[in-house]
Amino acid sequence: MTIDKLIEICNPLHVTNKDFDGEITTFAIDSREVKEGTVFIAIRGTQVDGHMFLEDAIGRGAKVIICEESYYTEADVCVIEVENTQKLAGPIAQAFAGNPAEQLKVIGITGTNGKTTTATLVYQVLCACGEKASLLGTVSKRILEEVLDSKLTTSDPIELANDMKTMVEAGSDYLVMEVSSHALDQDRVAGIDFEVAAFTNLSQDHLDYHENLDEYAKAKKILFDNLPESSTAVINADDVQGEFMLKDCKAGKSLLSFDNESAHILKNSSDGITIVVNEEKIESPLIGTFNAYNVGEAFLICRALGLDAKDIAAALSNAKGAAGRMEPVTVEGDNLPIVIVDYAHTPDALENVCSTLSSVKEANQTLTVIFGAGGDRDSSKRPKMAKAAAEFADKIIVTSDNPRTENPDLIIADILDGFEVLDNVKSITDRRQAIQQAIADANGNEIILIAGKGHEDYQEVDGKRHHFDDREIARESLTQKAGGGN
Structure with a gap:
């Protein structure tokens, strides 16, 4: 330079x-x-x-x-x-990095929920179709097939540029990346021209950073305001903020709506979904209406990149999405509960997951939900999460999430304030104990949702991270139960 x-x-x-x-x-x-x-x-x-x-x-x-x-x-x-x-x-x-963004087709995905799943699906489709793609997001950083740890949804500009340089040197042609509201507000993706940008949805989150929901929406909108005419904006038109994202956007538009004839859901059951988007039938092992939107947007993103519709649909039929997103934890054994781990950590996300599991469970099944809320974050969402769980769960255990520097018992107290009745609610501060007890007490007709941490393999307590993986603890508990230890 x-x-x-x-x-x-x-x-x-x-x-x-x-x-x-x-x-x-x-x-x-x-x-x-x-x-x-x-x-x-x-x-x-x-x-x-x-x-x-x-x-x-x-x-x-x-x-x-x-x-x-x-x-x-x-x-x-x-x-x-x-x-x-x-x-x-x-x-x-x-x-300084040699302008690697100019050598990649960059796909940016923003929204409150669904970013990780949609980004992962697009990455998986590109790879299945023989394209050389890399991924940057909340769960992992993938440079072609190499998997690296990801600390932030969107890295700082220098790390981001250096990662892109490494991707180009490795032979990547595509980069699929999640774009957070913080990154947009702080101009971390300035200098990057996006080939495709997608909006999933918007609900309450990060209000400890943004002044209010309007400011949060404005931060997300920056991604679409800066798109050139040659780009494509893929928008969830059923979200109340979808139209706002497109205001003043110069790029081409590709809209997903299950409220009109362009797309509809044919099947939504415990073994997957089937949707039709722009006359293309798409089957997916993912479940839930919210995943229908994720799969539908992934399809439209890949179409905007020029991939063949049938090739995309075939790839999506085998794409499992992101780790820690409605991820089942299974072991061999009889009379064991169904255990699902999900990252849902906002009221809207928890409601989506709970309503999905409630809608697909059998008449003789019950739903137990284990969740908490993060410390040093927007405290107003804590009672709202309680209301979301209470609407669908048969039993609830409120526990610790990532308390960070807050007292976990005080966080739990904030959550408990959101329940109108506590008859089916208990609190267990120790998250490991909460998971273990729920599984020990469950039978084969029970679905247990462990929400809030998903793919995370740590718990942050007193400002320090300790190894903690919901999936590991659930698997250990299931194995013990299958072996007759309980």
């Missing part, structure tokens, strides 16, 4: 010492990662202002400083003053 090219990208208000002595080699948004020859950009974050670390960056060897305020230093560095550093981090990161 030359200084002239960097200045061109920045379109600066003012530049000091353009003819500094040295060369620029790397790019950083964290001063602790600065080394000799680094370009450091100072971003005003939600918790920390990067402008506080300009001197630290220079002391570590930064040769260029990009900031939003006038800054004087006697050090031999170039200072580039710009209007908004946050919007520049993405384009600069892409440029």
